[in-house]
Amino acid sequence: MTSTDLPISVIVPVCNGAGFLAEAIASVRAQDPPVAEIIVVDDGSTDGSGDLAETLGSDIRVIRQDRNVGPAAARNCGITAAIGAIIGFLDVDDLWTSDATSLLLSGMRRVSQPAIAAGRIKVISGPFPFGAAAASPIMEGYAMHFGSCLIRRHVFDEIGLLDPALRYGEDTDWFMRARERGVPIAVIDAVTMIHRRHEGNMTRHADHTVESSLEVIKRSLDRRRASGKDGVLPRWTSFNR
Amino acid sequence: MEDRGFCIASENVHHSEFGDEIVVINTLAGCYYSLRGSAVDIWTLVEANASRAMMAESLAARYEADREAIIAAVDHCLTQLFGHALIHETAGANGPLESIPVRPKQALPEPLVECFDDLRDLLLLDPVHEVSEAGWPHVSPDPAD
Numbered sequence: 061m062t063s064t065d066l067p068i069s070v071i072v073p074v075c076n077g078a079g080f081l082a083e084a085i086a087s088v089r090a091q092d093p094p095v096a097e098i099i100v101v102d103d104g105s106t107d108g109s110g111d112l113a114e115t116l117g118s119d120i121r122v123i124r125q126d127r128n129v130g131p132a133a134a135r136n137c138g139i140t141a142a143i144g145a146i147i148g149f150l151d152v153d154d155l156w157t158s159d160a161t162s163l164l165l166s167g168m169r170r171v172s173q174p175a176i177a178a179g180r181i182k183v184i185s186g187p188f189p190f191g192a193a194a195a196s197p198i199m200e201g202y203a204m205h206f207g208s209c210l211i212r213r214h215v216f217d218e219i220g221l222l223d224p225a226l227r228y229g230e231d232t233d234w235f236m237r238a239r240e241r242g243v244p245i246a247v248i249d250a251v252t253m254i255h256r257r258h259e260g261n262m263t264r265h266a267d268h269t270v271e272s273s274l275e276v277i278k279r280s281l282d283r284r285r286a287s288g289k290d291g292v293l294p295r296w297t298s299f300n301r
Numbered sequence: 302m303e304d305r306g307f308c309i310a311s312e313n314v315h316h317s318e319f320g321d322e323i324v325v326i327n328t329l330a331g332c333y334y335s336l337r338g339s340a341v342d343i344w345t346l347v348e349a350n351a352s353r354a355m356m357a358e359s360l361a362a363r364y365e366a367d368r369e370a371i372i373a374a375v376d377h378c379l380t381q382l383f384g385h386a387l388i389h390e391t392a393g394a395n396g397p398l399e400s401i402p403v404r405p406k407q408a409l410p411e412p413l414v415e416c417f418d419d420l421r422d423l424l425l426l427d428p429v430h431e432v433s434e435a436g437w438p439h440v441s442p443d444p445a446d
Binding site for chain 2: 201202203204232239270271273274275277278281292293294295296
């Protein structure tokens with residue numbers, strides 16, 4: 061367990077991401093303050109990701125799902141199993157910056173008592189396997205992405221878990237639900253997550269991403285109208301105070 | 302002027318129809334839009350590369366309204382869509398008018414175009430989430446794939 065008074069459980073969902081796993085775990089282990097728990101949820105991998113996770117250290121708890129059920133269900137499995145009062149996520153091909161938990165926890169201690177702290181994402185590209193030093197930054201910005209955030213556990217009780225019916229855009233849908241409910245958010249003016257983009261994943265699923273964005277937006281508009289709170293939500297960066 | 306058509310502005314503008322509403326996103330501007338009422342018909346006609354006159358004719362076949370009101374609705378909607386850089390003019394027009402049913406006629410609904418910028422950061426940054434049947438992320442064995 062960690063010495064911090066805000067124990068963090070980090071959930072790393074993986075499906076056939078063995079080539080990325082060790083680097084992702086290393087970026088979590090490098091945090092100061094350290095995290096209390098690392099949970100790898102193996103979502104039916106066939107490349108040995110689950111077996112590899114078992115060899116990466118006794119501090120890693122591996123949960124195996126026999127069949128692939130998708131990122132939302134895998135994250136939900138991790139949330140349900142986690143012991144921390146604060147939940148973090150890291151997709152297996154992403155990395156936390158070395159000061160991610162420090163920055164995000166400081167954001168959570170703001171007087172507004174934010175329930176979510178979110179940093180910026182830096183998107184980099186490079187040949188696979190990655191060497192962070194060799195990678196080229198593509199862009200940097202805020203996104204509703206679990207990997208750049210820490211979230212107090214009670215928010216999942218209020219907002220609910222992720223919708224497992226969504227194979228794409230499930231995190232955007234969850235964050236929209238949180239914003240519609242007025243969950244206090246601290247936006248941190250610093251990069252907390254690095255997303256590694258490569259030729260294999262850069263454009264292949266762009267159509268699905270657009271389709272899911274349109275569907276998630278429609279869901280949000282319908283919810284806002286049904287609640288009588290239709291209109292524009294505060295912009296993400298407006299929480300940067 | 303009247304033989305000019307209209308089309309969706311660019312590959313950065315995407316849309317999907319959900320019954321009585323069309324949701325549009327512009328990944329370059331970082332905004333999304335809700336089109337309701339007769340704006341749904343007009344967007345569909347823009348997609349079909351219709352001219353302004355074709356749009357008015359199509360709406361007149363579907364809705365119970367005088368010609369002036371229909372033209373005003375078309376002009377108002379096109380002005381808004383232009384203003385948001387979602388459409389532009391083309392030299393010619395096509396416009397398959399039979400794509401919209403003509404019976405029974407209903408009262409002409411207002412063309413509603415709403416713009417939202419609360420997803421600006423996300424739309425400008427994404428796509429960053431990749432999922433495939435092979436796993437997530439999917440890693441190509443050949444970087445050139």
